[in-house]
Amino acid sequence: MTTDLQSNWYPIASSSDLPKRHVYQAQLLGREFAVWRADDGYVNVWENRCLHRGVRLSIGINNGTELRCQYHGWRYANRTAGCTYIPAHPADAPARTICNNTYPAQEAYGLVWAGELAVGELPAIDGFESATVLRPVPIMAPQKMVNQALLGYAWDDTCESAENSDGSVTITATDGSAVRVFVQPVDSNHSVARALYNRKVAGEERIALLKRHSWLMQELRDRTETQAARQETPAPYEPVIAKVSEDLVDIPAISVDGRKADLRVQVARKEMTADGIASLRLEAIKDQLPTFQPGAHIDVHLPNGLVRQYSVTNGPGETDHYTIGVKREPDSRGGSVAIHDTVGEGDVLAISAPRNNFPLRRDAVHTIFIAGGIGVTPLIAMARALNAQGLEFEFHYFVQSDDHVAFKRELSEFEGALNIHKGQSPKETGETLTEVLANPGYARHVYICGPGPMLEATRQIAADKGWADEAVHFEYFKNTTELDDSNSFEIDLARSAMTLTVPAGKSILDVLRENGINMSSSCEQGACGTCRCGVIEGDVIHQDVYLSDGEKAEGRSIMTCVSRAASNRLILDI
């Protein structure tokens, strides 16, 4: 049921009802809200249920950046309400589509205002710019009846009352003092009277004022409730409660978008975070940015037409901006140079939603991060996520010199877990890594990101030390393999019931797109993992750097942007 009432703004809380790390419970026109203030001051007004099993989020835990459900620990991010973590699937990133319902909210005049379908600015409340918020009083009576009763509210003989166009009631005394009361329709027979006094008062005068109002309202409440009890109770409002989708436990959802740049962001700050490395703070132009998982990257579409991938470095719950780090590459093909030389503060960029092909397991007993140079960026986001949860990790960062250490402020959060290795030769680096990777074991995981040769060396050392393939996670910046696209072969698409020919000079991805099959992709050079597809039958020539050696040998997946068939025919799970 949609009513005109839903497009109004109503106060649902006093600002002081939302101390940090608290979750407030509210209801408006029959719909329950979980309301919480994040540590950055933002007020979240969400549907009061977890998307998983429907438990009230108002009994959840506000940890300052995320709200955690008490039942199975699902976490939702400040601002977007996107799910950031599902404890039952610690190895997987939740799909971006798992997002709780949020409602419009504003904080003004010491009150928190909301409306299920409210739009635009809250109308000005003239004369109450410097007001005292009085104690809200719940009344078990319909909103209209309470409004009517408020016309009789008076603290002395000079009080006169009048109803305003928005339904609120103003009571004014001849000395100019005034109280304006707004009635929040909790349900058809349940209201809360929220009032403002038009002066700021302090000390004993304030307490006397608050007590006077509390007393008058309770007297008014008792009279009104007696009156309401004599009438037939109206039927409760029936807000439409959308069914919780059953597939919310199947994670992650397969996205079916191609290479899109749906988001527009503004470069709010650009600064050199280390020698040759720029950090860019990208803020949404309107609305909010989608929730990201640690390890995720975004495609940045540059003014010169190039598309580049950059990892998001943010900590959990930071959804009002993404921060990326960009190294000026000496042999740049134009991407990093464009960002360093052309893009400036205030510029608008098109970016894709974050995509995570480098997911972080949160069920490890110990996690080792190994970063080389600019490869530190995804690992910063991962370590910040573990740090926020109090999970154990160590962070090894290999750099040329102190001048090359990027994101020092973020790294300082890791305190004792941080080891910066400066100016080591490849041989010394190998020795350090041999030490760091000395102890593989149950539920111990390694994440590596850095230049190709260092990555290869680290993977080799890990293998030599007995680390299992599944425990070693890595992300390459780019694929330096010399690609061979000289053969031709057929692909059978098992789900689409089509057979297509991939000629020499074209990729599987190109042929799929030409035939109307929408396949996501990002880097299109076999490094990021976005265009991964299942292989049902046939042998693959792997030319990517995304899959592990084990996965390549298994032959169950293919990167459609660069890899090809070794046989005449491949049957793909698409």
Add this chain to the structure above:
Amino acid sequence: MIKLYDYELSGNCYKLRLLMSFLGVEYESKLIDFYPGNQHKSEGFRQINPLGQLPVVDDDGLVLRDAQAILVYLASKYDASGKWYPRDNPALLGQISQWLAFADGITATASAARLHDALFYTQIDVDAARAGANTLFRILDEHLYFAEEAGQDWICPGDHPTIADIACFPYIMLSEEGGVSRMDYPAIRRWCDRFKRIPGFTVMSGVFPAGPAVSGSIVSAA
């Protein structure tokens, strides 16, 4: 060692588990099968407490019944700091006793509604019990609102919680199991957060822990 005649789902027994946990006092739980066994009405138990009610403690031969009475005794004997029940402060003692009696009222209403809904006490007039609970919650919410205005975190004045907070907490926190929502009582809800952050706090079935406060304090200041 103190012996507590105990039942997991009893809020009155929980009051004593809370205080002994806050004080770090060791005790032994003697489990009484309240539901479905009805063991608190058995002949054996009525010889310990003729009222046939939980909880009871036996401290080295001293047998005491009634949760509020036991709170007074345990705090007086085992709290070296004297903060939970300040015996040298008549004004505070008067206020604590006032709220201990109020807590009995919460048991008679909010707990009764819960017994009706959750433990099949069908003879209870549940509508009257819920209405009674709401009347008390309105009074406590206003009291805690003005306590916050005065910079106070707890039911009785001072910078430390008292046994009055312990006596009121369990059946308020369990009220939704009796169909009494706390949505209309925001000051009570904030006090519940503060209470859960007292060092040594323990949970029971139906009571969830709170997350940490900003900077580790138990005070909820914005």
